[in-house]
Amino acid sequence: xxxxxxxxxxxxxxxxxxxxxxxxxxxxxxxxxxxxxxxxxxxxxxxxxxxxxxxxxxxxxxxxxxxxxxxxxxxxxxxxxxxxxxxxxxxxxxxxxxxxxxxxxxxxxxxxxxxxxxxxxxxxxxxxxxxxxxxxxxxxxxxxxxxxxxxxxxxxxxxxxxxxxxxxxxxxxxxxxxxxxxxxxx
Numbered sequence: 001x002x003x004x005x006x007x008x009x010x011x012x013x014x015x016x017x018x019x020x021x022x023x024x025x026x027x028x029x030x031x032x033x034x035x036x037x038x039x040x041x042x043x044x045x046x047x048x049x050x051x052x053x054x055x056x057x058x059x060x061x062x063x064x065x066x067x068x069x070x071x072x073x074x075x076x077x078x079x080x081x082x083x084x085x086x087x088x089x090x091x092x093x094x095x096x097x098x099x100x101x102x103x104x105x106x107x108x109x110x111x112x113x114x115x116x117x118x119x120x121x122x123x124x125x126x127x128x129x130x131x132x133x134x135x136x137x138x139x140x141x142x143x144x145x146x147x148x149x150x151x152x153x154x155x156x157x158x159x160x161x162x163x164x165x166x167x168x169x170x171x172x173x174x175x176x177x178x179x180x181x182x183x184x185x186x
Contacts, residue, residue, distance in 0.1 A: 004064075005079035005094050010107045014070040017077070020104055021068060028096055029089050030064070038067040038077075043087050062087055066097070077101070112154055122148045 009017050022034050030041035043062040063082040068075060079094060081087065115125035122144055127134045137143035 001065075002081045003078060004081050004090070005066075005077070005097070007077050007098065007101075009068070009075040009077055009101060009105050011075055011105045012070070012073040014068060014075045017075050017101075017105065018068050020101075021066065021077075024104075025097070025100060027093055029093055035065070035067075037069065038065070040065050040082075041093065043083075064090070064093065075105075111158060112151060115151075117148065122151060126151070 011017065018038065021039055025032075025039070027041055030043045033040040033042060041064040043064075061082050064087065065080045065082060066077065067080075068077050070076070079097070081090065087093075113125070113129060115122070117125070123134050123138060126147070133147070137147040140146055
């Protein structure tokens with residue numbers, strides 16, 4: 001068995017992801033078999049031979065096992081290959097899975113509210129939408145300043161995601177045969 005895919009699904013609703021995987025996901029190849037934590041995709045009729053004595057003589061089934069679980073309100077998906085070598089159209093199947101799951105469960109991060117800190121404090125401005133965040137930052141020695149900085153960085157990050165720009169070049173190539181510097185005398 002080999003892990004071949006590990007992704008975060010941007011939803012805390014693991015049950016919805018499992019249901020989608022079991023009921024709505026239609027792989028382009030393989031036979032879908034429902035499991036308690038996901039699905040298996042069977043690519044051929046080869047089966048495991050329990051009578052095999054040594055590990056080298058085991059014949060693994062040509063299958064992908066896809067499982068879903070949650071940790072701290074985050075959903076994860078892994079795919080494992082139950083075969084000794086890559087399966088036919090394995091990479092196509094994984095790309096299709098990733099694309100369809102991203103369409104079904106897109107990244108959605110609500111934008112923080114627009115605030116005017118000349119009229120109110122950061123605590124008052126964010127208290128309605130982020131009460132726990134405000135409460136914990138209020139307990140910090142420089143909480144108001146720190147929360148303002150977090151808010152500022154969050155705004156910059158969202159702007160960069162909406163309108164990505166190419167990074168500035170910081171490494172420059174020199175000519176193939178650079179001339180050594182000439183010593184100067186004073």
